Amino acid sequence: MKRIAVLGMNHGYTFAKDLQEMDNGLLVAVAGRGETDKRRAKELGVPLYENYEELMDSEELDGVIIALPNRLHKQAVQLAADKGIVPLVEKPIATDAEEAMEMIAYCAAKEVPLLIGHHRRHSAKMQQLKTIIQSGVIGELVGGNLLFVLAKDRPYFQEEWRVTKGGGPLLINGIHDIDNLRYATGLTIEAVYAVTRNLGRGHQVEDTASMILEASNGATFNYFISDGTPAPWSYEFTAKENPKYTFYEEDCYHFFGTRGALLSRVCACLRTRKTPMVGNTL
Secondary structure, three states, X not given: OEEEEEEOOOOHHXXXXXXXXXXXXXXXXXXXXXXXXXHHHHHHOOOEEOXXXXXXXXXXXXXXXXXXXXXHHHHHHXXXXXXXXXXXXXXXXXXXXXXXXXXXXXXXXXXXXXXXXXXXXXXHHHHHHHHHHHHOOOOOEEEEEEEEEEEOOHHHHHOHHHOOOOOOHHHHHHHHHHHHHHHHHOOOEEEEEEEEEOOOOOOOOOOEEEEEEEEOOOOEEEEEEEOEEEEEEOHHHHOOOOOXXXXXXXXXXXXXXXXXXXXXXXXXXXXXXXXXOOOOOO
């Protein structure tokens, strides 16, 4: 059984609870601060460390789940790698590409695997989407549209890390959609053209962005993201995977091929027709 610790008891609390339901994983400790974290550690029945470096020094670990604020990912990953502990980092891997590459190179040099929490790749619905697109049923992929548009409530922004560098909807939410796109299509994104705005809330980070992504095969994709606009178009609202969200019968992804098109709400069924329209609703 693998001995695992969780660093960060905000989103990390979910990981910690899930670990206790696993047959091959043992939650041995958590890192966090404040009364809420103390209460959660007591509920989980494991020791709480305020300093995650002390945790890794004190506990015998096979792996560590890093659910700390994004700006702390690099330091925690390198510390784990130094000790031969496998890190699973909650997305995004880092606050910028340079930092991400440094983390990858560091773990490679230490011969320690580096895992990133892009859990949607394991969704049966994403697996189905990938199968359909790569089967060629809509022909050669030439482009698509992706949307993440919803309004987060005010208490969400009381966490300082969400409204300063390393936060913002692109790194917190948009990274899921970009990973979904890369995974489902098998394409590499070679160029990005984008504008970001913070007109809605005026925070240091964006609340809205419009992007054009150019893929390795020449296909282009449009992506619009906003976490301050009431709307029903997002993976969270259309995939019907997380019961904490309201569900809508809407489409969040559109894919266009040389033989047809696929409108995807990433749900459970597919209805198809012959060209020129192949694929109605996923």
